[in-house]
Amino acid sequence: MPSTFDPANQRPNAAERYTLSPDETSNRLIFANGSASHVLHPVWLRERTEEDGTIDTGSMQRLYDPALLDADLRADAVEDSDGATTVTWSDGHVQRVDHLAVARELGWEHDPIAIPKPAAWSVEPAPFPRVAWPAEGDDAAVLAALDAFWTHGFVVFTGTPTEPGSLEQIASRFGIVRETNFGLLFDVFSKPNPVDLAYTPIELKAHTDNPYRRPVPSIQFLHCLVNDATGGESTLVDGLAASEDYAAIDPDGHRALTETMVTYRYHYANERLASRSPIIETDTDGSFAGIRNSDRLDFVDAVDADTLDIFFRARTGLRTLLNDPSRRATFLLAPGDVMMMNNRRLLHGRNSYELESGMRHLQGCYIELDGPDMLRKKLAL
Template identity: 45%
Template sequence: MSEPDALDPLNHQRLYEPNDLPDDLRVIEIGGEDSFTVQFSDGYSGHFDPLRLLVECGWEDDPERTPTPVAWTNASGEIPSAHFDEIDGADGMRTLLEGFFTRGFCIIRGTPHEAGDLDALAQRFGYIRETNWGRLFDVYSKPVATDLAYTGLALAAHTDNPYRFPVPGIQFLHCLENSVAGGFSTVVDGLALVERIAEIAPDEARALEELPVRFRYDTSSCIVEDASPLVERDNLGRLIGLRLSSRLDYVLPAAPEQLDLFYAGRRRLQRMANDPQFQLSFPFEPGLLLMMDNRRTLHGRTAFDGTSGKRHLQGCYIDHDGPRSLWRTLMRDGVASLGREAA
C-alpha cells in the first residue's frame, strides 16, 4: 500500500494501528492493471503494487533477497575477492557481496593498512560491535597471552566467541604487517560440513543439533558463558549457525546413547573441519582484509615463527543486518553506501 495517510513516506511505518480496524474487515472489490485498487468494507480504498503482492505471497522471487548460500569444499571453493578500489562503485560492491553471501566469506585486497584503518573499512558494511576485546582487537604474539590467537601456535578451524549470546555475526581480520614464516590463514565452509555429516551419519548429525553444549570464556576480568547445540537450524531445516571451538566447549549431561552419538559426531565434525579437503588456505599480505560469516565459516591458521619477522592483524565484529541492509539498498537503489539512520 502506498497511500500517504497509511504509510509514512520516509520510513514506511504504518500511520494507523491494525487493532483499531474493524474485526469484520473484508475486501469488497479489486480493480486496475498496473496497480490494484482495493476497496474495503469500512469504506477505505488503497492502491497496491501487483509485483509486491506476488512477492509477499511467495509466487515471485524477492529481488532484494540475499543470494542463496552454496556449499563448497577445496575442490569447488573459489575465493570471492575484489580490489579496494572496485568496491567504491555499486557494481563492484554488489559482486563482492554476492560472493560473500553465497560462499560465507570474501577478501578485499589493496586496502589502507595503518593501525585503526579497519574502523572505517568495517563501517562500509555495518556498525562495529564492541566486546571485551575492544572495538578493534590486535592479533600478534604477546608475552602474556589472554587467548591462543596471541601466540604463534597453529589454530584449528573454529568459530569466534561461541560463548556469547548472541554470537558475533561477521568477523573482519585486517593485515597490517606480515613478514613471518608460516601463519597461513585457513577457511572452511560449515555448511558443507553439516551437509556431509547429515548425509553419511544422520544419527550423529541429529545429536549435534539436539544436545546443548556449554561454552565459557573465563579470565580474571571477564566471564562469558552460553549454551547451545553445535549446529542450529531453522524450522525449514536451513542452517542458522555453527559453533565450534574445541578448547572452549563443555558437554552437558545426557543419556549415554545420545552422548555416544554426540561425541562421534563432534569428532567427525572437527576432523573434517581440519581436513585439507574442506579447507582453502592463503597467506595474509599487508592490506588484505578477510570478511567472514562467523555463524557459517570456520577459520584457523598454520603455526608461525614469531622470531622470523612481524605479523600484526587487527580484527572486529559487525552484525549480519549491516551487509543485508547494504545488499537490499543496492538492489533497490543501486547505491553503494550503507544508511546510518538510528533505529
C-alpha cells in the same frame, strides 16, 4: 498512498501474468500465474496495505495494529487489472495489491535488493573471492564484493592501508564496529620469546570467534599489517556445507547437533561470559541458520546418556569434516589484505608458522550482518 508499482516497467514477463481471485469455498484468495498458485490468508494480504492513512510514509511503519483486524475478514469485491488487483475488504478498506510485491514475497520473482543466497562449498571456491579494495564511490565494486561475501561467506580485499588502526575505518564502510572486551580492534601478532599463549605460532583449528557472546559477533574482519613469517596461512571452512554433508551421512546425529543445547563459556580473570545454543542452529523449516564450533569452550547439557551417545558421535563426525584439509580455503594474507568472513556460517583457523622467521601482525574487529545488508540495499536501489 498510491503504489509505486509500474507493471509496464517491472513485470519481467508479460506471458507470466499474475491474478488474484477469491477462493470459491472460503474467505481466502488465490494468487496465481500460469504455472503456480498460492492460497493467501486475507489478513496476511490486508496487513500489507500501504493506502493513505494506514502507514507513516516516512518510516513505512503501520499506523494501526493488525492484530485488531477482523478475524473473519473477507474480500467483498476483487477487481483484477493489469499488474494489480483492487480488493474491497469486508471492513470497508480498499487496497490496491501489487502483484510483483506479492510474487517477490512468495519467492517467485527475483528481488533486486534481496541478499544473494549462500552457495555451500566443500572445496575452495573458484575463482577465489579476492577483490581490490574499492575506491570511494565505486558502488559497483562494493556490490560485487558484497555479493561474493553473501555467496561464499567471505571475501578478501587487497590493497588496503597498512597503518595500525586503519581497520576501524575500513570495516566502518560496511557497518558499525562492535567493541568487545578485547577492544574495538584486537591484535594478533607474534614475536620471538613470547610471554603469552596468544603469541604462540601453533595451528588454530576451525573455530567460531566469541561463541560465548550474546549475540555471537556475525562478521569478523582480519587485517594483515605485517607478514614476514614462514607459514601462518589463514584457513576457512564452510559450516553450511559441512552441516549439509553431515546431515546426509548421519541424519540422527545431525538432528542431535541441532537439538542439544551447549553452553559456550569464557572465563578469564574476573571476566565471565556464557551463551547457549545447539552447535548447529536451524530455522523452523530445518534449514541452516548458523553454527558454533569451539573445541575449547563447549560444554553440552547433562541430557540423558543415550542422547549424549548420539551427540558425541555427531560432534566428532562434524569436527572431522570441519578439520578436513580438503574442505578448506587456504590463503596467505599479505600486508594490506583484509579478510571479511561470516562468523555465523564459516569457521576460521590458521596454519602454524615459524616463530623466528619474521614478524606477523594482524588486527581484527567485528561488525554485524545487518550492516552489509543495509549497505547492499542502499546501493542496489
